[in-house]
Amino acid sequence: MPKSKDQKRGWHFLQIPGPSNTPERVLRAMNQPTIDHRGPEFGELGLEIINKSRQVFQTEGHVLIYPSSGTGAWEAALTNLFNPGDTLLGFETGHFAVLWKNLAEKIGFKVQWIAGDWRHGVDPNVVEAELRKDTRRDIKGVMVIHNETCNGITSDLEAVRQAIDSANHPTLLLADVVSSLGTTPFYQDKWGVDVAICASQKGLMMPPGLGFNSINEKALEYSRQTGFAQSYWQWDRVVTMNETGYYPYTPASGLFFGLNEALGMILEEGLENVYQRHRVLAQATRIAADTWGLENQALNEKEYSDSTTALIIPDGHNADDLRKLILNQLNMSLGTGLGKLKSKVFRIGHLGDFNELMLMGTLSGVEMGMEMAGVPYSAGGAQAAMQFLANHLKDS
Ligand SMILES: *Cc1c(COP(=O)(O)O)cnc(C)c1O
Numbered sequence: 001m002p003k004s005k006d007q008k009r010g011w012h013f014l015q016i017p018g019p020s021n022t023p024e025r026v027l028r029a030m031n032q033p034t035i036d037h038r039g040p041e042f043g044e045l046g047l048e049i050i051n052k053s054r055q056v057f058q059t060e061g062h063v064l065i066y067p068s069s070g071t072g073a074w075e076a077a078l079t080n081l082f083n084p085g086d087t088l089l090g091f092e093t094g095h096f097a098v099l100w101k102n103l104a105e106k107i108g109f110k111v112q113w114i115a116g117d118w119r120h121g122v123d124p125n126v127v128e129a130e131l132r133k134d135t136r137r138d139i140k141g142v143m144v145i146h147n148e149t150c151n152g153i154t155s156d157l158e159a160v161r162q163a164i165d166s167a168n169h170p171t172l173l174l175a176d177v178v179s180s181l182g183t184t185p186f187y188q189d190k191w192g193v194d195v196a197i198c199a200s201q202k203g204l205m206m207p208p209g210l211g212f213n214s215i216n217e218k219a220l221e222y223s224r225q226t227g228f229a230q231s232y233w234q235w236d237r238v239v240t241m242n243e244t245g246y247y248p249y250t251p252a253s254g255l256f257f258g259l260n261e262a263l264g265m266i267l268e269e270g271l272e273n274v275y276q277r278h279r280v281l282a283q284a285t286r287i288a289a290d291t292w293g294l295e296n297q298a299l300n301e302k303e304y305s306d307s308t309t310a311l312i313i314p315d316g317h318n319a320d321d322l323r324k325l326i327l328n329q330l331n332m333s334l335g336t337g338l339g340k341l342k343s344k345v346f347r348i349g350h351l352g353d354f355n356e357l358m359l360m361g362t363l364s365g366v367e368m369g370m371e372m373a374g375v376p377y378s379a380g381g382a383q384a385a386m387q388f389l390a391n392h393l394k395d396s
Contacts, residue, residue, distance in 0.1 A: 003328065013332035015362045017149045017308035018179055018202035020352030022258070026205060029261035030254055037253050038246065045256055046245025052263035053214070056181065056204075056271065057196055059188040061216040064238045065259075067252040070178045070199035072233075073211030074100050075107070077174055077195050079229035080213070081141060081222060084108030088141045089130055089171070092116035095150035095339040096176065100143055112139065118341065119299040121148070121155030124163040131167035140226075141172045147180035149202075150338040151297040152305035152347065154184055161192040172219060178202055182266055183278045183307035183351045194219040200255065203307065205262045205352045209255050278306040280392055281350045281359050285309045287388050288363045288381035292370065297345050307351035308335070312344060317375050319346040326369035332362065356389045 014021050035041050053063035066072055082088070087110045090101045094116075101111045114126055122144050131139065142164065147154045157175055164171060172194040180186055181196070182203025188196050196214040200206035215223075215235060223235050237248045266274055282305065289296060289311050297310035313319040320343050323334045335347030348366065350359055363382040370377045 003331075008331050010331070013330070013358075013362060013365060015349050015365075016333050016335040017152075017347055017349030017351060019208050020202055020205060020349060021354065022207055023205055023262070023265065023353040025265060026258045026261045030258040032254070032257055035253055037250055042251075042253060043245035045253075045260060046242070046247070046251070048245075049256060049260050049263065050242060050245070052260070052267060053212070056263055056266055057177075057188045057198075057214040058186065058190065058271070059196075059214055059216065061189070061214060062220060062235075062239050062242065064213045064215065064235060064242065065247075065251070066211040066213070066233070066238075067209060067249070067255075068211035069201075069208055070176070070197065070211055071099070071103065073197045073199060073213055074103055074176070076211065076229065076233035076235075077197050077213050077215075078104055078107060078109060078141075079233055080227040080235045081172060081174075081195070081219065082109055083226060083228050085110065086140045087112055087138045088143055089127070089139050090114070090143045091122045091126075091145075091155075092118070093121055093145050093151075093153060093155060094118045094148035095341070096148055096178075097143075097145045098339065100145070100176065104143070111143075118148075118151055119153070119297060121153045121300070121303040122160055124156060124159040127160050128163035128167045131164060131169040131171065134169065137170060139169070139171050141174050143174050143176075145176045146186065147177070147184055147305050147307055149179040149305075149308050149335075150310065150341060150347075151345070152308040152310040153298045153300075153303045154180065154305045155303065157186070157193060158191045165192075172222065179305075179307050179351065182274060184305070185275050188214060189216070200259065203351055204259070205265070206255065206258055209252055210259060275306070277355075278351060280389070281354060281356070282306045282309065284356075284359060284385040284388050284392075285348055285350055285363065288366070288385040291381040291384040292367070292377040294377065297341065308347055308349055310335075310337075310341070310345045310347045313346065314376050317373070318343045322346060322369055322373045322375060325373050326365055329372065330365045330368065332365045334366070356393070360386060360389070
């Protein structure tokens with residue numbers, strides 16, 4: 001018998017790859033009366049957040065924050081930069097790439113689409129070849145999902161930038177870092193990412209509700225010449241008001257209290273330590289999966305994600321049935337298969353405010369779930385992960 005919500009005790013394990021768990025510190029920081037978003041207190045908070053955000057994106061550019069989800073931030077970036085009819089280059093790395101393409105096409109952009117099998121990231125050689133072929137310089141933007149959250153695949157953004165440079169093409173590079181920022185190495189300026197698009201609810205350990213466009217001077221200048229966003233999303237207006245920490249619309253000030261705390265936590269831990277923590281937890285997850293005999297949806301080990309692992313359920317079994325059983329019996333949410341991966345994979349989110357014992361709880365839950373559901377697996381995955389983590393901690 002499934003337990004009702006009122007009958008469940010202890011923690012809910014929110015192990016979807018975003019929204020991720022919100023730390024107590026962030027929850028407490030948000031527990032404040034609403035303030036005047038035109039008053040002096042807000043301006044200070046606004047400036048502090050912009051300053052910390054720059055450090056997390058690793059940029060000297062402008063970090064704009066909208067009350068929106070990641071989808072809104074995609075739309076903001078595209079409409080600020082381009083005009084309907086412009087050509088963008090996109091790669092079918094998975095579900096989120098498809099969603100972004102669909103959004104771009106609905107607005108009226110042309111997407112030159114490189115088909116993919118949802119098991120590989122962006123191939124930089126293909127980027128270079130496509131750009132070299134584009135002798136008329138029609139391609140105005142290259143759209144890359146840094147970490148495809150549907151399949152746990154991280155594309156090599158630095159190599160994509162090198163490919164653009166090798167082709168000597170003036171296109172802008174747009175990267176979706178929604179599930180990579182604060183989990184996976186990302187150096188916006190060093191990697192020459194002109195626009196990074198993010199949302200609050202994944203590596204940033206916040207509830208959903210904030211969308212980010214982190215833009216460099218080149219992108220801002222370009223948008224002033226070419227973009228067709230004239231109102232709410234318009235970068236220029238936000239950048240001007242951001243100079244004093246304010247916004248041309250009512251910012252989500254309640255969430256800003258939390259964001260300030262969350263960014264502070266990331267910087268206190270240190271970005272490189274944050275990346276390392278995620279890398280180790282992801283490795284432990286894959287060790288468990290290998291022991292169980294479950295296949296990873298990602299085929300190239302260099303592209304394994306540090307924030308998400310998508311595992312293929314054995315033939316004849318349904319990943320959503322397993323997830324449902326685990327939710328009902330163990331009070332843990334795992335990520336569903338998205339798009340064409342529906343019922344075929346389940347996803348483990350190992351990102352944000354997350355540590356070794358939380359991972360052990362998660363992996364134990366998966367192993368118990370497979371046992372209960374009669375999914376064929378080899379026992380000992382959780383044990384193997386535990387061993388790996390213990391060895392790692394001993395040596396570190
Ligand atoms: C979660 C996610 C999004 C989020 O979009 P929302 O509008 O916030 O749901 C976008 N891109 C990627 C890669 C994601 O993982």
